[in-house]
Amino acid sequence: MRATEKEWTVTTDHTPRLYALAGSILGLFLAWAGIAAHPWQTTSSATPRSAALETYTRRLNADAALVAALTGRRSAAPSVRVVTLPPLTTTRTS
Amino acid sequence: MTRHAFTAMGTEIELLLEAEDLSLFAEVEAEFRRLETILSRFRSDSELEQLNEASEGCVGPELLEVIELAVEARAWSGGRFDPTVCNAVVAAGYDRSFELLHDTGSRAAPSPARTSGAVKIDRTTGHVAVEPGYRIDLGGIAKGWAADRALAVLATAGPALVNAGGDVAAAGRVWPIAVRAGSGEITLGLEHGGLATSGRDRRTWVRSGEARHHLIDPATGLPAESDVVTVTVAAGSASEAEVLAKTLFLAGDSQRVLDEAELAEIPTVLSNSAGEVLLAGGLR
Numbered sequence: 001m002r003a004t005e006k007e008w009t010v011t012t013d014h015t016p017r018l019y020a021l022a023g024s025i026l027g028l029f030l031a032w033a034g035i036a037a038h039p040w041q042t043t044s045s046a047t048p049r050s051a052a053l054e055t056y057t058r059r060l061n062a063d064a065a066l067v068a069a070l071t072g073r074r075s076a077a078p079s080v081r082v083v084t085l086p087p088l089t090t091t092r093t094s
Numbered sequence: 095m096t097r098h099a100f101t102a103m104g105t106e107i108e109l110l111l112e113a114e115d116l117s118l119f120a121e122v123e124a125e126f127r128r129l130e131t132i133l134s135r136f137r138s139d140s141e142l143e144q145l146n147e148a149s150e151g152c153v154g155p156e157l158l159e160v161i162e163l164a165v166e167a168r169a170w171s172g173g174r175f176d177p178t179v180c181n182a183v184v185a186a187g188y189d190r191s192f193e194l195l196h197d198t199g200s201r202a203a204p205s206p207a208r209t210s211g212a213v214k215i216d217r218t219t220g221h222v223a224v225e226p227g228y229r230i231d232l233g234g235i236a237k238g239w240a241a242d243r244a245l246a247v248l249a250t251a252g253p254a255l256v257n258a259g260g261d262v263a264a265a266g267r268v269w270p271i272a273v274r275a276g277s278g279e280i281t282l283g284l285e286h287g288g289l290a291t292s293g294r295d296r297r298t299w300v301r302s303g304e305a306r307h308h309l310i311d312p313a314t315g316l317p318a319e320s321d322v323v324t325v326t327v328a329a330g331s332a333s334e335a336e337v338l339a340k341t342l343f344l345a346g347d348s349q350r351v352l353d354e355a356e357l358a359e360i361p362t363v364l365s366n367s368a369g370e371v372l373l374a375g376g377l378r
Contacts, residue, residue, distance in 0.1 A: 070171070074358075085283060
């Protein structure tokens with residue numbers, strides 16, 4: 001009977017250690033997650049970069065729409081090619 | 095082939111015709127002079143300037159047609175071609191006919207002017223209303239349109255070409271036309287259609303020690319800045335070529351101009367500040 005009581009006491013002594021171990025692992029995980037998220041970069045470089053990317057995307061979309069409009073709007077195609085004949089007149093900035 | 099040249103609309107006009115009957119030359123020359131009295135922004139008595147002074151009014155068929163053409167072009171060019179940039183051009187220093195423009199060294203640098211003003215057109219009554227604070231400048235498109243009109247008259251007699259200060263309309267045969275590009279020239283054979291060039295190699299002046307030019311970017315209200323020096327474009331007509339040349343010139347740097355010309359299949363010759371002459375849109 002005395003031996004059984006002693007074993008029981010020894011067994012209950014492990015519980016705080018397990019809690020401490022679990023708490024340490026959780027704390028370590030939270031610290032890792034916090035560092036891996038690079039919270040110090042979110043306001044300094046990611047925002048201007050994504051804004052620039054968004055501007056670039058908008059401009060590309062606008063240019064693509066313009067090219068489609070130019071292609072659709074044009075009337076009869078001209079007949080033109082590079083030639084080696086002596087020129088009869090000159091085009092220049094009007 | 096017979097050549098006839100004269101000055102009108104603030105530039106040199108050249109007519110080439112392969113025909114026996116040359117009486118059409120006089121008719122076309124008279125028509126150019128008449129159109130100048132309607133479409134010029136440098137004549138205070140022109141119909142255009144009277145409209146600009148009043149901001150609205152009923153106009154004649156020619157002015158109505160060109161304003162309508164210009165406003166339509168603004169829509170399909172995504173706003174790069176804009177007939178209401180007049181105040182921005184004036185603010186940049188182009189405030190009189192180019193022959194009268196001198197170095198205005200002591201004057202202030204230009205500040206951005208408003209662009210994209212509203213223009214309301216009533217086709218049935220011929221009434222045009224321009225948003226207060228804006229003026230219309232039909233410059234290049236008016237010359238291209240006049241060249242197209244003149245060609246329609248001359249082509250009834252035979253193969254013909256009209257060159258209105260660089261805006262070319264041609265029909266009836268392969269017309270070899272020199273394009274000034276970089277320090278040299280390239281020759282294009284145009285069988286039918288139009289050619290026009292937009293650039294900052296001419297119509298430039300100095301203001302506050304800085305070179306300025308007349309091509310205003312409607313997005314900024316200031317003379318466009320890029321490495322592009324000239325863009326020459328071929329199209330179905332001279333007026334369309336004029337709009338396309340300006341639209342491509344304002345695309346940005348050389349690569350963007352070439353990309354757009356290639357994708358939209360617009361025959362294009364480009365020269366840039368690196369001295370390169372580049373072809374796109376089917377020209378090889």
